[in-house]
Amino acid sequence: MTVLLGDPVLAELRQILGPEHVLTGRADRLNRTRVPAPFPVHRWAERMPDLVVLPASTEEVAEVLRLADSLRIPVVPRDGGTGLTDGAVPLRGGIVVDVKRINQIKEIDLDNRTCTVGTGINALKLNEVLGRHGLIYPDDPASYPCSLVGGRIGTSGWSLIGSRYGHTRDLVLSFDHVLPGGRVIHVGDGIGRKITKSSSGYQLKHLFMGHQGTLGIASEATLKLFPKPEAEFSPFWAFEDYDSAYRAVGALARAGVATFAGAVLFDEWKVDYLRRDDEAYIPQPSSVKALVCAALYGYEDEVRAGGRRLLRIARSLGARYLGDEISEGDWAARHDRYATPLHGRTRSGQVVPMSWHCEDASINYTNLPAVRLAWHEIADRLRRESDVFDDWGMFAYTNGATGADYLTEIDIGIWEQRLDDAAWEAWVRAKRDLAAVTLAHGGSISACHGSCRAGEVDLVPEELGGGYDVMLAIKRAIDPNNIMNPGKYLLDQAYAEKS
Amino acid sequence: MPDPEKRPETTPEKRFAEEWRNAAYNCFSSGHKFCREVCPVTQVTRNESWSPTAFHANVVAMEQGELEIADVAADYVNCTGCGACELRCPNSLFTGDFYRFRTRTVDLVKAVRGLAVRQGVHQPAWQRWNLLTDERGHEPVLNGTPVDQARVRDWAAGLDLPIGGETILFVDCEAAFHRTSVPRAVARILNLAGYKFGLMHEQWCCGGPAAEMGYEEQARRFARHNLDDWRAGGVRRVLVLDPHDYVTFTEDYPAYFGDAYDIEIVLVVELLAELIREGRLTPHVPVERTVTYHDPCRLNKRKGVWREPREILRAIPGLTFHDVDRVTQWSYCSGAGGGLPVEKPELTARISEQRVGKAAELGVDTLVSACPWSERPLSEAGRARSIDVVDLHELLAESLGVAP
């Protein structure tokens, strides 16, 4: 449905939100269409909403949803808009509900170690305040300096130090959630706002996280806090081949060190890529073929003990410690080294601005080597087809403290200035192929971003099997008029069945 | 091959996008928007249309024929030119020096504003402000009381400063007409140290504000006048007390005059720190205040100058100094830059309130700045919280025991 200027709905929205918080300008709408994942620029306008609202409270969100539901107008929630699976992209026009203004810190509960915030807040800004109380909210995505709590809930994001502190689903205790019809419910473990474990009723918290905005909008969240770590240790090691690095990362993750917050494996392609412009790796000898890093957080005495143990394990497996300067610098740069487009190179080596796109399956440790080779083959095919694509190498990050599975990512540079329809088709095909490799190796299509973009989304019903049918039934029950982010996750099927 | 039947229509927007294309894509294609939470405007409005990344994305949209300058000119008002976005951008901070290609949001905003003015799309308050500046040679900083060429040196009354000479002190419009105690303090301190300097023959506004608001031709004309005046007077060195002037003289003037630009520019704060280090100035009168320091954006973010002001503060006896590090202050701003207070004073006020709120959390009684332009809105916000806003140069003068 299209909302036209002068439509009575505009007047009503202005009444609800105040006129300055209802935006209809072309630039306002174009900029609420943008997300980091590449899409052909010449098709940008296809994804424009009809208007944008900037609510300041749960009540305002609820009123907007009530109105939209009664008029069957699509609604797409938007927070930081940094997600990589297009959750915040409107596919059917309608209203973008941008919740960035709901960013207050409502409460810091020092005794129960929680805080309650508006979901438009950024974790770095929150931690600047919590730091004064010696506390931290340790949800640490690569987008840490700009992603917002509501987006973390809507995508059920992943944290770089999640092996120590858990991921978003573990760190968000509960939240106010506005259902598509405008009803506000509180979702958590049981009814509690600050309860960390309940067995009362269905466990709804997981359902209302990671739905990519298809089930409603979270507006206020209660978060779990930890003592700000006294000490950090982030060793980086070099290896002469991938297999040694692969063995080492597995051993580090399985070591059972309590302060272990995560480890990352970099493959040969990634090391080659870093040699293009990373000050730490330009001077490294050519014998360096793979890298592993680990991060530990906690009290100094426990980090020291754990650090020594990991250093001993790495050394026994052929690792060369890269020194304090690289180790400290590279870990602190963990948010900054992804999204710099001039990493891009044409086949002849010329510098071009490419967007960074990362496919992020969850893969068991034992399947990492096979998935890696199959994925690089797909990336190589793309590169041979077109200069638009560039293989930026792979990372594998520990998901948990035991080393069972890894967020496995292949980074592909995409030269958006030249992303025409043919290249886009090739990309969508490649995404489908990457997801197929994942499923063939018992993995999940996404560990982190979600899986509702073109290409990969086709395989979601296959991945979830009977669970996908339950998904359809839930969508229909909660959003009978299909107003919430329609077109995502192939959920329109839920309504086709009904009619 | 392009179809000769279908010649692409060329619009001013498309020609503009041609020039800014790679810079715009270097932001557009960068998935992370670290600019947003350091941008003073985005922080207080939470409006993504007024975020640095939107300013780049709009250029891509112009290239695609999706936007015209009239659609977006008013959005580009919402920038103080503080430089936080371009510094915090990984394309500057992590790869800018490597590629010799960094994010230049401030230049882009100026260029879009310039495009708007050339296309006849004016912001009313900016148009009036620059008209008055053009008439009078100085910015109309006195709220209705006309500024006057004959009074541009009134601040120096009784100081017996020479006119001309190899080294001159340039005093920005705000300090020359409104914050007159700041240049007086600077002049008296330099005299105390025995540092020789004079004043300009016929000082006009530096032209920087006109350039920031898009009135490029006027900005160049003012710059030309000042450079000619310096040359005619045999000036080799210009001392600058205002961070905005410092940026104009070290970025705009070089861009206008290129190789012919042979004037040495010296920032007064750096000079004073050096004079203290050399023992030529020794602050000795205790100043009993509990202070924090406001890093002026154009010094800290745009020029990397943050050490010297702290050096000066630490040399003043009696002060209790609660410092906030320079990186945390990348997200602080007074809201006074880039013409924002001229066109949207209410937004400047919100940004100032936020900045003063940060100072209040530290329990200080005084916020020290080193930028005359920041001091008006900060003082207004400070009054509500009983926090004095004091200029660093004046504070130093007090501790050196020199008369106001």
Add this chain to the structure above:
Amino acid sequence: MKYRYQDEMSPPPARRVTDVAITRFEHVFEVEPALMTDHVTQQDFPNWDTLRLVRSRADHLAWMHRHFADKVLSGEELLHDLDE
């Protein structure tokens, strides 16, 4: 920092580091300029700006450590402990 145009626009001479990188300032790498000729061309970059970014990067990295923990442990020191 005294600003003089001629000084600022005269970078130190380049020395080759790898096929794709050179260096002009100590510990600071730059791309081989020949790689930025076809699509993206380099900007005018006064020396102060290069040094401002390098120093700001170091300050930012130190800030990021402080933001997440009170202190950073040295791997070199811990390795030394292992050898004791």
